[in-house]
Amino acid sequence: MKKSLILALLVFTLLASACAPAPTAEPTPAELTPVCLPVGYIPNVQFAPLYVAIEKGFYRDAGLDVNIDYSMENDNTVLTATGDLQFAVVSGEQVLLARAQGMPVVYVMAWYQQYPVGIAAKTSSGINSVADLKGKKLGLPGLYGASYIGAIAMLDAAGLKESDVIFDSIGYNQVEMLMADKDDAVVIYVANEPVQLEKLGAEINVFKASDAMELVANGIITNEKTLKDNPELVKALVTATLKGLEYTSQNPDEAYEICKKYVENLAEADQEVQMQVLLRSIALWQAERMGYSEPDAWENMQRILLQMGLLNSELDLTAAYDNRFIP
DSSP, X not given: OHHHHHHHHHHHHHHHHHHSOOOOOOOXXXXXXXXXXXXXXXXXXXXXXXXXXXHTTHHHHTTEEEEEEOOOHHHHHHHHHHTSOSOEEXXXXXXXXXXXXXXXXXXXXXXXXXXXXXXXXXXXXXXXXXXXXXXXXXXXXXXXXXXXXXXXXXXHHTTOOGGGSEEEEOOSOHHHHHHTTSSSEEEEETTTHHHHHHHTTOOEEEEEHHHHOOOOOSEEEEEHHHHHHOHHHHHHHHHHHHHHHHHHHHOHHHHHHHHTTXXXXXXXXXXXXXXXXXXXXHHHHOOTTTTOOOHHHHHHHHHHHHHTTSOSSOOOGGGTBOOTTOO
């Protein structure tokens, strides 16, 4: 009886094995679609989701061979519009400024759900709100880009105009300028400079643009031709990148270790500071529906750009972004 039972189980196991699908071979590099993805900045832990998506095989599983490029944001927007690039990571204002010039770029995935710009001031300065900046010297990289847009949006929400503060173009030296009291406050990226200032022992107040109003932050863009001719490619990149975002958010320690392969000298850097930069970046990516682009954020962005004179007239915002690839 026992012998018959064992034989029957053996036959069942063999039949089950025969019915099981054979393991799928991983695609070879020649079978993958190459994608160059410019991010507009130097290698940094803030790009952990991209590094994770490469190392964990999310891009490969989607049929993609993604290569990260670290060139400048404005050039990438133009190159995407002309079709020299299929994708790029840029901030929302770049999309509207480009479309105002007839460039057919479309925002297809929101990476940062919160606009990452803010303003930092020492607590000893007496600046306890953005409204307190009236008549103060405000350092920022320059009168361009996301830092400038974010600063104007924050002033606007506080009832101030650009002329109410003294802008000081200082390049990317916000930490040094504030520590030396050469500026009353500085425009910063909320996941970066505050960590460095706190490490140096500075007691600071940080005001976030995202607390003032909802704006369109960094995300993935493509062009209308790619969107029309190859929507499956767009879907593959967006889906795999979102997997990288989710995995990084759930496994920050592992993601940080993966970053060491891509960020030169990260292993020799201040680990506490860099880990905090990653954790604070993760906080800016979170949303109930990761990747979704909020219509109100586009309305606010357009209004600020019109106010600044960077746009001459309203655009069709529904053509500027596309949420259909977001799960």
